[in-house]
Amino acid sequence: MKQALSLIALFAAMPALANETRQLDAHEHGVGELNIAIEGTTVLMEFHAPGADIVGFEYSAKSDSDRAAVEAAEVRLSAPLELFVMPEAATCTVKSAQAELEGEGGHDDHADEGHAEHQEEPTHTEFHAQYMLTCVAPDALTEISFVYFEAFPNAQEVEVQIITASGAKVFEVSRDAPTLALEH
Amino acid sequence: MIFRLAIASLLARTLTVGMTVLAIALSVALFLGVEKVRNGAKSSFADTISGTDLIVGARSGSVQLLLYSVFRIGSATNNLSWESYQDIAARPDVEWIVPISLGDSHRQFRVMGTTTAFFEHYKYRQGRSVKVSEGALMDDVFDTVIGADVAAALVYSVDDSIVVAHGLASFTEHKDQPFRVSGILEKTGTPVDRTVIVSLEAIEAIHVDWQSGAQLPGKATPLDVIREMDLTPQAVTAALVGVESPLQTFALQRAINDYSEEPLLAILPGVALQELWGIVGIAETALLAVSAMVVVTALIGMMATIFSSLNERRREMAIYRAMGARPVTILGMLVLEAVVMAAIGALLGLAFLYIGLAIAQPIVDSTFGLWLPIEMPSMQEVWVILAVVGAGAIVSLVPALRAYRMSVADGMMVKT
Known part of the structure; x- marks a missing residue:
């Protein structure tokens, strides 16, 4: 009887458990992700990189120097054409660019501050950036050189996904071969 | 010199x-x-599928999703529920969406349930569409369009009637609901050649009178009654999605991958094909x-x-x-x-x-x-x-x- 009761209790508790969604994005140090979508003269770029690649740490910035490092990184990441250099002939200009640091893992919401037993640190942080460019001659976008690797010495590799009119393609650009050759 | x-x-x-x-x-x-x-x-x-921006299915691996949805190799871990399908279809950045339902077979060939929109949107070899070489696209619930290899291997012609088997390697057949071959497709060099295509409703229709994988005893529901029934599926196996603008593809992919009601996976076909080619x-x-x-x-x-x-x-x-x-x-x-x-x-x-x-x-x-x-x-x-x-x-x-x-x-x- 007791067993039956505990079984019932277990099943009663299950939907409550099932309602919580737990999912985390994959996170690999040294590897950034760059998504590029091109339509006409508009080029949309999304860039994700682990905090470790950009500033060398992934805890929340504590000291003034940490905070300064994050700010400096955000400024650098807001200038896409200096990190991902495109051919002059394509004549690309930045329409909009945002970069910010996002935490992941741990609960950094303010809501559960009160009853949290210990303030959990985000276990991983990622820099997310989004750029909107206009290129006068998108056909001249034959290569992108990743000065990014010079700017951030911890970064080793960027996985690039490109969507053009001819479909989606994936490339790997690494510190040893920092140029992405595109065919049209 | x-x-x-x-x-x-x-x-x-x-x-x-x-x-x-x-x-x-x-x-x-x-x-x-x-x-x-x-x-x-x-x-x-790489040209097996073109024109499709995303393939959506249950969360597994990108290569696996590509294998079962496009190459009809292996099977899905889970289905994509009809509610989630509707949610995705209703998004403003989705231009078109084509459902795919797999799981039944005809002799050695897979049966795929879909809508006629499949023929409009499934493209191969840089934008070529799949065309009917003989007959016409399916018109009735019990019509089927077969790939060129199916027709050649089993010597079928238009108006022949065929019986679909339940599952992929089983002896139970949906004998009470035979299909009529309404059309034969042109050779494409893609897995479509080896596919028996029926309407999405047909997949539901052949499973009327079936429960837990077995046929219910007693008289079969007459075909006319089945035609009148609500044949909206509960789930599909995968969906092909086209976006309004390529610029929205990544955002839509992320939205589907982060969809909290159901663990889903959206893949870029070109990227998954490249991954698969890396293996083969x-x-x-x-x-x-x-x-x-x-x-x-x-x-x-x-x-x-x-x-x-x-x-x-x-x-x-x-x-x-x-x-x-x-x-x-x-x-x-x-x-x-x-x-x-x-x-x-x-x-x-x-x-x-x-x-x-x-x-x-x-x-x-x-x-x-x-x-x-x-x-x-x-x-x-x-x-x-x-x-x-x-x-x-x-x-x-x-x-x-x-x-x-x-x-x-x-x-x-x-x-x-």
């Missing part, structure tokens, strides 16, 4: 030289042919390596003929020396002969390749669905030819150096 001598010397030995050139030509044609087939296979593979592409590299070895063998064959000709030509060399030719001239002439042989062989090989392509292209296309384009030699092919000529020169240096040394030592003395 040297050049004329070299040519004349080659012409004087037409038969041996001809055989050597032929060997080089065949090996070059083989190498370039393998390269052509490799590129053709790669692009045919090893075999073709091996093939290329083998054909490269054939070229090397032909060049070594050429070296052997030059070596064996040295003895015959000892007197000839001596005469050249007597006429005032320096040993280095002899060396130059032998290398030049080899370069000419290699160059003629390589160009002849290229000619063989184009002749072969012209003959084989339609046959290969209709038999294997492999499109081998006939176009100007690519930069890569030009490099291959130059490499063969260069390798010919290097290989001939070995006998040429020997001739050089002999001609220094021999002078006019003939020691035979």
Whole structure:
């Protein structure tokens, strides 16, 4: 009887458990992700990189120097054409660019501050950036050189996904071969 | 002067030289042919699906989702619920969405339930649509359109009736609900050729009267009643999605991957195809390596003929020396002969390749669905030819150096 009761209790508790969604994005140090979508003269770029690649740490910035490092990184990441250099002939200009640091893992919401037993640190942080460019001659976008690797010495590799009119393609650009050759 | 001598010397030995050139030509044609087939296979593979921006299914791996949704290999871990499907379809950035329902089979072929929108949006080989070669698209719940390979293998024609089996390898068949073949599709070289396509409603319809994988006893529901029933599916296996603008693709992909009600996966077909090719592409590299070895063998064959000709030509060399030719001239002439042989062989090989392509292209296309384009030699092919000529020169240096040394030592003395 007791067993039956505990079984019932277990099943009663299950939907409550099932309602919580737990999912985390994959996170690999040294590897950034760059998504590029091109339509006409508009080029949309999304860039994700682990905090470790950009500033060398992934805890929340504590000291003034940490905070300064994050700010400096955000400024650098807001200038896409200096990190991902495109051919002059394509004549690309930045329409909009945002970069910010996002935490992941741990609960950094303010809501559960009160009853949290210990303030959990985000276990991983990622820099997310989004750029909107206009290129006068998108056909001249034959290569992108990743000065990014010079700017951030911890970064080793960027996985690039490109969507053009001819479909989606994936490339790997690494510190040893920092140029992405595109065919049209 | 040297050049004329070299040519004349080659012409004087037409038969041996001809055989050597032929060997080089065949090996070059083989190498370039393998390269052509490799590129053709790669692009045919990449062209299996085009025009689709995202494929959505249950969360698994991108290659797995691609395999079961496009190649009909393996099966889904989970289905995509109809509610989630509707949610995705209702998003403003979704231009079109085509459901795919798999799980039943007809003989050795998979049955796919979908809507007629599939024929409008599924594209292959850079935007070609799947067309009906005989008959018409399905019109009724119990109509089916079959791929070219299905029709050929099972000798079906329009208006034949076929029975779909429950599951993929089972003896239980949906005998009470036979299908009528309403159309046969053109050969596409894609997995569509090996698919029996029915409407999405049909997949539901054949499972009326079925429960837990078994047919309920008693009288089967008449077909007319089934036609009247609500045949909206509970779930589909996967969905092909087209976006309004390519710029929205990544945002939509992320939204689907982060969809909290159901663990879903959205993949970019091109990216997943590239991943899959990375796995199956090893075999073709091996093939290329083998054909490269054939070229090397032909060049070594050429070296052997030059070596064996040295003895015959000892007197000839001596005469050249007597006429005032320096040993280095002899060396130059032998290398030049080899370069000419290699160059003629390589160009002849290229000619063989184009002749072969012209003959084989339609046959290969209709038999294997492999499109081998006939176009100007690519930069890569030009490099291959130059490499063969260069390798010919290097290989001939070995006998040429020997001739050089002999001609220094021999002078006019003939020691035979």
